[in-house]
Amino acid sequence: MIEDWLRHNRENWDDRVAVHAASEFYDLPAFRAGEDHLRPFEPDELGEVAGRSLLHLQCHMGQDTLSWARRGARVTGLDFSAEAVRTASALAADTGLADRARFVVSDVYEAEAALGGERFDVVYTGIGALVWLPDLPRWARVVASLLAEGGVLYLVEFHPFTELLGEDGKAVERDYFDRAGETFDFEHTYTDGPPLSRTVQVQWHHPLGDIVTALAGAGLRIDFLHEHDHTMWPRFPVLQRAGAREYRYPAGEPRVPLMFSVRATRPA
Template identity: 70%
Template sequence: MSADWLDLNRANWDDRVRVHAGSEFYDLEGFRGGACTLRAFEVEEVGDVDGLDLVHLQCHMGQDTLSWARRGARVTGVDFSAEAIGTARALAEDTGLADRARFVVSDVHTAPEALGGERFDVVYTGIGALVWLPDLTRWARVVADLLTDGGFLYLAEFHPLGELLDDDGLALRGDYFRTGGTTHDYPHTYTDGPALTETLSVEWQHPLGEVVTALAGAGLRVDSLRERENTLFRRYPALEATGDGEYRFPPGHPRLPLMYTLRATKPAAR
């Protein structure tokens, strides 16, 4: 596949940093003041990370990465956007977490080489990451290469079924088994703030079976796969706020899973 998609997405995400860093959505000042950006279900399902080495793939500006550091982990954030990594490093300094956090500029596919073959207890991938990757088999091999024996991946993602509903949240549209990248030309990001100047991006849809099969093929053991009826945005008008910053369909409305979480372990060598 041509590398054009990578150049387009990197330029798009470099530009997003300008918008995101000043947005109310990301609220960097609130984070500097001690806010945690991890969701409660992530903290519960990952468990105690005190003293563990954690790498966050596709970390963007590093708030989730640094939130794990605040919970006691030694963290490494990896992202292909130098602009995002620069913001993350400054945020680590501002929050007094630079002694337990580092940030590395690297495409996710070359992360093992960029990190010098280092291994980690936890590989964490946050929400909205997989759509930017064309090849999950290669991604899963990267995850396996980064894990220590007995270490685990924790993935939280938007469910691919949730993206198939029409804007009214009632009718299905699109194709769950669509293959190939889709190019978008859109002047805004998902946050508040000014328009982008680098508006082109390429995304891929990955059915749930593709994710699980890629991880199994890389030698990981899937320990849990939880589909969630809640999501983080009011993606459809029918969704109602839950009171804890999430949204779901109201009682009596037909439901589809809107998010999922997955935990997979790299078995110890025999």
């Protein structure tokens, strides 16, 4: 295990919050005005959430969390960054959703204790979350412990295959099965905005098989695994915009999976 990975990542994400909140990428004014932050396929895949309790792990500033609240869910967002939770709580108040949304500061591995053993109808975790976690089986056990009987995990993520590709989005430049953690030192985050002051971060690569196996090993039943040929931002220069927050390879060119989604149920 890389020493102090949790401290480095928490400090890095604390620094990102102010930059992200002011960025065009996240566009909080548009969200306050009613813009939906979910990918178009997500509500169809998860199904009706009105009246259901939904926990969003690693929620960052809460836009995805609150998008589910706008659909009628009673939501809880959890993130290890106190700065992110403060921003998310303020956003809930600004959008009139504070009566059905709360936000909690906790490392995801300590979520069960932080939430006092509460169980949820839905556990949701979204884009760019799993690379920050070194131990997937432990994460999957936490998810299972947070689900009510018959409850579902809904996971939407960047496809791990994309981590193999070079900057052009065409050539494979990395070993898919290299699971070792990597330490990076980047001056900027992935959005527009000024440089960060705490720049060290640690990430892990998780092959798709490891993710599904961890969920099955925690006793969850896999309902579906969908691989998507589009992503939410122009990660590679070859990608072309195809809709709201949707970018694809040009028609006629070979495609690779860019995102995936999993729904898994805790048996009753």
